[in-house]
Amino acid sequence: MTRFTRLPALLTLGVLAVAVAGCGGDGDTGGAPPADATEGAAAVEIENPGVITGTVMFTGTAPDLESIDMDSEPVCAEKHEGTPVQESVVTGTGTLGNVFVSVREGLSQEFPAPSTPVEIDQSGCVYEPRILGVQAGQNITIRNNDAVLHNINATPEANRGFNISQPQEGMTSDRSFSASEIMVPVQCDVHGWMTAFIGVTDHPYFAVTGPDGSFEIENLPPGDYVLEAWHEVYGAQTVNVTVPPSGTAEATFTYDAAMSASAVVPVGDPVDLHDHHISPVAVTPAG
Amino acid sequence: MDWGFPENVSTFGADIDAAYGAIFYATALMFVIVQGLLVYCIIRFRRREGRKAVPIHGNTRLEILWTVVPFFGVMFIAYTSASVWLDIKSPDRMPEDAMELSVTAQQFEWSVTYPGADGQLATADDYSTRNELHIPVDRAVRLTLHAQDVIHSFYLPELRVKQDAVPGMEIPVWLQATATGEYTLGCAELCGLGHYRMRGTVNVYSQQEFDTWAAEEAAIASGAPASLPPVAAR
Amino acid sequence: MSTVALPEYVHHYHDPAHADDRSFVRKYIFSTDHKIIGIQFLFMSLTFLLIGGLLAMLIRWQLGWPGRPLPGGAVLGETRMPGGIMLPEFYNSLMTMHGTIMIFFAVMPLLVGVFANYLIPLQVGAPDMAFPRLNMASFWLAVVSGILMFAGFFVEAGHAAAGWTSYAPLSVVPEYSGVYNGQVLWTVSLIILGFSSLAGAVNYITTIINMRAPGMTLLRLPLPTWALFITSILILLAIPVLTGALILLLFDQVLGTGFFIPEMGGEPLLWQHMFWYFGHPEVYILILPSFGFVSEIIANGARKPVFGYTAMVLALAAIAFLGWIVWGHHMFQSGMNPMLGVGFMATTMVIAVPTAIKVFNWIGTLWQGNLHFHSPMLYSLAFVSMFVIGGFSGVFLASTPVDIPLHDTYFVVAHIHYVLFGGSLFGIFAALTYWFPKMFGRTMNERINKIHFALTFVFFNLTFFPMHELGVNGMLRRVYDYTQYALFQDLVDLNRFISLSAFALFASQLIYAANYIWSLGRGARASANPWRANSLEWTVPSPPPHGNFDSMPVVYRGPYEYSSPESEEDYLPQDAPPAEAPRPEPAPTFA
Structure with missing residues (x-):
């Protein structure tokens, strides 16, 4: 539990309390120190960079999505045409969206966090986007577009969590995570259906698939990589990819509708959604 | 804004409101007595030059009076409250066909x-x-x-x-x-x-x-x- | 002049026997002198009183103008008031810390830390406390505790926000509260403060039992000392339970135990029982000393003996005993067995009896008196009047069925403030003003005090009386924005009125603070006994020298022999020998 993370803090706090009081106002934003203004992935020189492109395929029949009862939040309900649904499984024709794809092994460089924040909105009492990638140390700008209270309760395992609120429309908050973690669940407790997942990596090589299942990861140093796909219902799987100098590598993941029931991921290790420490990554033949 | 509880739409609410009302009138009466005595003393016994206070040390009969009367008063409130309370909260007394x-x-x-x-x-x-x-x-x-x-x-x-x-x-x-x-x-x-x-x-x-x-x-x-x-x- | 000759030594400040050659640090910082420690507690707790008041002003801003940006409020930072708009988590911290600071760091040290330290040795006729170094440790532990509590405002994710009662599991699991180290600091600070209180209480009890001057029988003790004695016993009974509960809470917070977490076999109601087992006696810890001060001052103002002195002492003891077996009345709606509720209702109701005894005895003390309305007397009379209102509202809450609609509403907020502000704090103003000449050798400006009294009395009632009405209307306490409830939307005007009154009430306190500080340096020099009072502290110079008494005082009578036929004056000091003085018993010495 995250409670354990408070123990070392307690030990030092006793000593540092006076200093803390003196410093004041520190720690207003959670997580790591803000990134330098000048860097970002582009700042790291990559020789003969390559690209991974690919698709997340989906077989079987997608489940009907759970409808959301927004009757008691008219401000949000009126932003939706028809009954809003829980977009936990987004599919195209034989493809799966909202899959977080990231490089898990094979990188040796350090990548400073970009200075530009990524954004996540709360609009119509749903998170937009639902699946979000961010680099460790990079700011996440959280915005409330609804005229109701939202709280943003992030419950990571490897990072310090936060639980903050935005009682009024237009409010924004900046937060960041200091360590890589796939994935950090985010929840609004006022509207229990509001869920998002943030993938935190220590490099810029990640992507989220659209409904067509496609993704592209650019500017990679040539080399061998373990690529992982993560889906909130169907779990995680990995493939091995070799990126040629100045070339393009293909990667394909395949999920099946039955996976939710079997809870076993055929490619790679079975993944427990509750275990956010998904490692070490098993290297399996690319599909 | 109403000067009182919100509208009551509960069967046992009337009993609660009645208990509240009873305590209200009892305490209002005591309030008037106590504050009245206080104000009376403040006016009647205010400082006058050359007068000495009367050094009374106490009165056992009065002590017994204002021990016994409040005791029976509050015990009466507690006794009547108890049955209203148990009718509402005690699982044994809840309606069975609910x-x-x-x-x-x-x-x-x-x-x-x-x-x-x-x-x-x-x-x-x-x-x-x-x-x-x-x-x-x-x-x-x-x-x-x-x-x-x-x-x-x-x-x-x-x-x-x-x-x-x-x-x-x-x-x-x-x-x-x-x-x-x-x-x-x-x-x-x-x-x-x-x-x-x-x-x-x-x-x-x-x-x-x-x-x-x-x-x-x-x-x-x-x-x-x-x-x-x-x-x-x- | 009195026919009773005052002892000659009264006029000696620089007695060679007590030549004071301590260094500045030993004299004023790490002092073991009970008077210095009392004054140290005084300035610490007055500072916290001011901080606690400022927090209340922020709370009242949000309640008067929900969601409206506070001009200049943005300086408090993005995590508290972005653009001046208060966030709910900051509101929760504010109300948590308002309660915590006022109870633990303002009122409790003002009553006990200040006056138990300052008064007990002087009133029993002792040169100092029984354990002076333990006394010093008590103060410095309180300072450490206070710094930790204050530091909580500056840690990441904000200060404790689970209410001053810190109900588990909200106070344990950061994912539920959004608060991380703030909650831990809260716990650690109060554990340390518990040790401070215990060190003090042991000291006060020992001093009162062992170090009374010859002739100072228990039933000749001034009532402030009696009240502080009984309060100290309550502290010894209550605080260890709180400290134990806090240690369990700390284990839950940082070591991952689950004493109060149901998923781990724990029990949330266990925390409530342990907390209130302390928490209700605490309420009496916060009022009994004021009972004592007010009894003393009313007798002095009326120039009359306290009516029913023995009954007053017995009532104090009865309140303390009953206050110790009523904790469950905070838990009527908690899911506790309803039959227990009936038992706790009965014990709670009985507290009205000793309380009534005290009120009627105060009125009896006024009866046929010759009332001098000096400012301590005014504060004391207001205390009686306001405390009675707090007592009556307590009867409503004590009745289990009536508590159903009133529990956790502003009716409770009104009740606690009538008791703690109308009661304890008026008692504190009375005591601060009454003993100011003794503590600092100077006199406060009486006219300004009377202005302060009038403003405080008026704005106090304008602030807190309407809260009864809010509570009866159902308005919940600890709610950031009550206008979210359709039922409470028409309460905005009344809330705004309360907020404006509260601002005026706060501003009125600055008058007192200014007068207090000004009088420290510029007030008229005070004589040894400006109020013409009887107890022993008035027989020594103002301020008393190190060691208090040049020789051991001998006591011949009780402390309230005002207007006695034995004396031409309307007062008769405890140590004035009777006309035909019997030989005092052989005196024990302070070894």
Whole structure:
């Protein structure tokens, strides 16, 4: 539990309390120190960079999505045409969206966090986007577009969590995570259906698939990589990819509708959604 | 703004209001006596030059008087309060033919589960509503309170109900509404930063309206697409 | 002049026997002198009183103008008031810390830390406390505790926000509260403060039992000392339970135990029982000393003996005993067995009896008196009047069925403030003003005090009386924005009125603070006994020298022999020998 993370803090706090009081106002934003203004992935020189492109395929029949009862939040309900649904499984024709794809092994460089924040909105009492990638140390700008209270309760395992609120429309908050973690669940407790997942990596090589299942990861140093796909219902799987100098590598993941029931991921290790420490990554033949 | 409790639409609410009224008049009388004596003393015995106070050390008879009279006064209040209280809160005295509902409190939502067509909770045809309690008028309802995370308090001001929902406990509550309409449901125990938004409505219907509503909900629940397992967030 | 000759040594400040050659640090910082320690507690707790008041002003801003940006509020930072708009988590911290600071760091040290330290040795006729170094440790532990508590405002994710009662599991699990180290600091600070209180209480009890001057029988003790004695016993009974509960809470917070977490086999109601087992005696810890001060001052103002001195002492003891077995009345709606509720209702109701005894005895003390309305007397009379209102509202809450609609509403807020502000704090103003000449050798400006009294009395009632009405209307306490409830939307005007009154009430306190500080340096020099009072502290110079008494005082009578036929004056000091003085018993010495 995250409670354990408070123990070392307690030990030092006793000593540092006076200093803390003196410093004041520190720690207003959670997580790591803000990134330098000048860097970002582009700042790291990559020789003969390559690209991974690919698709997340989906077989079987997608489940009907759970409808959301927004009757008691008219401000949000009126932003939706028809009954809003829980977009936990987004599919195209034989493809799966909202899959977080990231490089898990094979990188040796350090990548400073970009200075530009990524954004996540709360609009119509749903998170937009639902699946979000961010680099460790990079700011996440959280915005409330609804005229109701939202709280943003992030419950990571490897990072310090936060639980903050935005009682009024237009409010924004900046937060960041200091360590890589796939994935950090985010929840609004006022509207229990509001869920998002943030993938935190220590490099810029990640992507989220659209409904067509496609993704592209650019500017990679040539080399061998373990690529992982993560889906909130169907779990995680990995493939091995070799990126040629100045070339393009293909990667394909395949999920099946039955996976939710079997809870076993055929490619790679079975993944427990509750275990956010998904490692070490098993290297399996690319599909 | 009314100068008093919110409108009462509960069977036992009248007893609570009567107990409140009785204490109000008793304390108002004592208030007038005590403050009157105080003001009288302040005016009557204010300082006058050349006068000496009378050095009285006490009076045992008076001490006994103002020990015994308040004792019987408050014991009378306690005695009459006790039966009203137990009628409301004691599980032994709750109506046996009551409609059974289940209420789950969670940061920051109330979820009410209804038994469905079979009249039994914890069966497949149960359905639930978020931040809304729907009940028929003039019928005893027995709710079992649960809490998922922290302590909440089930608060229905017009129905004179307040009962904490405690994680790890199942706490029964009963009520019977005496008038149809829309009333307040709230959380009365600090439960976190969204505590103030943990509120909803109580809809009291006529039995007929309630049956119609329940049938609709049951139909939606049974016809609705199978829901996915909830996404684990904690 | 009195026919009773005052002892000659009264006029000696620089007695060679007590030549004071301590260094500045030993004299004023790490002092073991009970008077210096009392004054140290005084300035610490007055500072916290001011901080606690400022927090209340922020709370009242949000309640008067929900969601409206506070001009200049943005300086408090993005995590508290972005653009001046208060966030709910900051509101929760504010109300948590208002309660915590006022109870633990303002009122409790003002009553006990200041006056138990300052008065007990002087009133029993002792040169100092029984354990002077333990006394010093008590103060410095309180300072450490206060710094930790204050530091909580500056840690990431904000200060404790689970209410001053810190109900588990909200106070344990950060994912539920959004608060991380703030909650831990809160716990650690109060554990340390518990040790401070215990060190003090042991000291006060020992001093009163063992170090009374010859002739100072228990039933000749001034009532402030009696009240502080009984309060100290309550502290010994209550605080260890709180400290134990806090240690369990700390384990839950940082070591991952689950004493109060149901998923781990724990029990949330266990925390409530342990907390209130302390918490209700605490309420009496916060009022009994004021009972004592007010009894003393009313007798002095009326120039009359305290009516029913023995009954007053017995009532104090009865309140303390009953206050110790009523904790369950905070838990009527908690899910506790309803039959227990009946039992706790009965014990709670009985407290009205000793309380009534005290009130009627105060009125009896006024009866046929010759009332001098000096400012301590005014504060004391207001205390009686306001405390009675707090007592009556307590009867409503004690009745279990009536508690159902009133529990956790502003009715409770009104009740606690009538008791703690109308009661304890008026008692504190009375005591601060009454003993100011003794503590600092100077006199406060009486006219300004009377202005302060009038403003405080008026704005106090304008602030807190309407809260009864809010509570009866059902308005919940600890709610950031009550306008989210349709039922409470028409309460905005009344809330705004309360907020404006509260601002005026706060501003009025600045008058007192200014007068207090000004009088420290510029007030008229005070004589040894400006109020013409009887107890022993008035027989020594103002301020008393190190060691208090040049020789051991001998006591011949009780402390309230005002207007006695034995004396031409309307007062008769405890140590004035009777006309035909019997030989005092052989005196024990302070070894």
